[in-house]
Amino acid sequence: MKGWILHLPWDDKPEDPYSIVRFREEAQKDGIELDVFRPEVFDLMVTREDRKSILVEGDAKELPTFLMPRMGAQTTYFSLAVIRHLERLGVHTVNSSVAIDTVKDKLYSQQILAENNLPVPRTILVKFPINADMVEKYLGFPVIIKTIYGAQGKGVFLADDRNQFLDMMQLIEVTNNKANIILQEYIEESRGRDLRVVTIGGRSVACMQRIANEGFKANFSQGGRVEPFQMTPEIEYLASSASRLMGLDIAGVDLLFDREGRFKVCEVNSAPGFKGLEEACEINIPKEIFHYIRIRLGQIRR
Ligand SMILES: Nc1ncnc2c1ncn2[C@@H]1O[C@H](COP(=O)(O)OP(=O)(O)O)[C@@H](O)[C@H]1O
Ligand SMILES: [Mg+2]
Numbered sequence: 001m002k003g004w005i006l007h008l009p010w011d012d013k014p015e016d017p018y019s020i021v022r023f024r025e026e027a028q029k030d031g032i033e034l035d036v037f038r039p040e041v042f043d044l045m046v047t048r049e050d051r052k053s054i055l056v057e058g059d060a061k062e063l064p065t066f067l068m069p070r071m072g073a074q075t076t077y078f079s080l081a082v083i084r085h086l087e088r089l090g091v092h093t094v095n096s097s098v099a100i101d102t103v104k105d106k107l108y109s110q111q112i113l114a115e116n117n118l119p120v121p122r123t124i125l126v127k128f129p130i131n132a133d134m135v136e137k138y139l140g141f142p143v144i145i146k147t148i149y150g151a152q153g154k155g156v157f158l159a160d161d162r163n164q165f166l167d168m169m170q171l172i173e174v175t176n177n178k179a180n181i182i183l184q185e186y187i188e189e190s191r192g193r194d195l196r197v198v199t200i201g202g203r204s205v206a207c208m209q210r211i212a213n214e215g216f217k218a219n220f221s222q223g224g225r226v227e228p229f230q231m232t233p234e235i236e237y238l239a240s241s242a243s244r245l246m247g248l249d250i251a252g253v254d255l256l257f258d259r260e261g262r263f264k265v266c267e268v269n270s271a272p273g274f275k276g277l278e279e280a281c282e283i284n285i286p287k288e289i290f291h292y293i294r295i296r297l298g299q300i301r302r
Helices: 018-029 077-088 095-102 106-115 132-138 164-177 233-246 275-280 285-296
Strands: 001-004 032-036 054-058 058-060 066-069 123-125 143-147 156-159 179-183 194-202 201-209 226-227 248-256 262-271
Touching: 001 077, 018 032, 018 164, 018 275, 018 285, 058 077, 058 194, 058 275, 066 077, 095 106, 095 194, 095 233, 106 123, 106 179, 106 226, 106 233, 106 262, 123 132, 132 262, 143 164, 179 285, 194 233, 201 233, 201 275, 226 275, 233 248, 233 262
Parallel strands: 001 032, 001 066
Antiparallel strands: 054 058, 123 179, 143 156, 143 179, 194 201, 194 248, 201 226, 248 262
């Protein structure tokens, strides 16, 4: 079996990212021939004749059995076009282009979750001029400010009060008033901690708690620590439902701690990192993913 991973270049770093090292390791054990490409090496030629190959740096290359895009929120139009092209040529894609595109947009994915009755923080799309009274009435202060396409905690800001909120909005308005920003109810109970659940094929396979060293953001990439967290039926149900609603084969679901031991779905990621998760929990993520792909392809080995 042949698989391709689509990944952003990491030329600036001396070593391969953890996820790539792990995918390669497990692919080798499983007899999978795995190649990693950055989207830019592909030339998309749309024709009805050749449907067995694709141009890679100008040369026709035989199609793989499966494709695993790993660019998450950084999936550009070009990358998405590459994924769609391979899908159209019949390559089994985990995750699909539609699902990746859906979760890239934090507002759109919240709309789908809310439509399906899953608990989410109340969320408003920003428009200028800002109506601070409305924000105060419906979300209150402190309030969370987020870019729609952010990742790794980089586009998330907490405004403590009305003045700080207005200052931040002014800064955004003069810098780029076309930026797509959402405002979100601040879930106080979750300050500096949250849960990350990874789902494969809609099944919750591992859960960890992420705890920030300082500040309110619990992302592992922001320097927090992680520990295993006992999966409850509620956690399992929320994460599985969220990933299925998004149509994701593989997902990283962020859950916020709410009052009275409840949870709210913070966001869903299409290419979750799993270094922290494999450290915290006894789980082999690439192995589980390859196993799932084989099941989907009807190639299960015993
Ligand atoms: N509404 C919220 N209330 C409280 N904390 C939040 C809220 N939204 C996000 N956070 C915190 O900020 C972190 C990053 O937010 P998230 O929406 O997951 O963005 P990213 O895509 O950058 O990970 C979350 O893991 C959580 O710790
Ligand atoms: Mg997140």
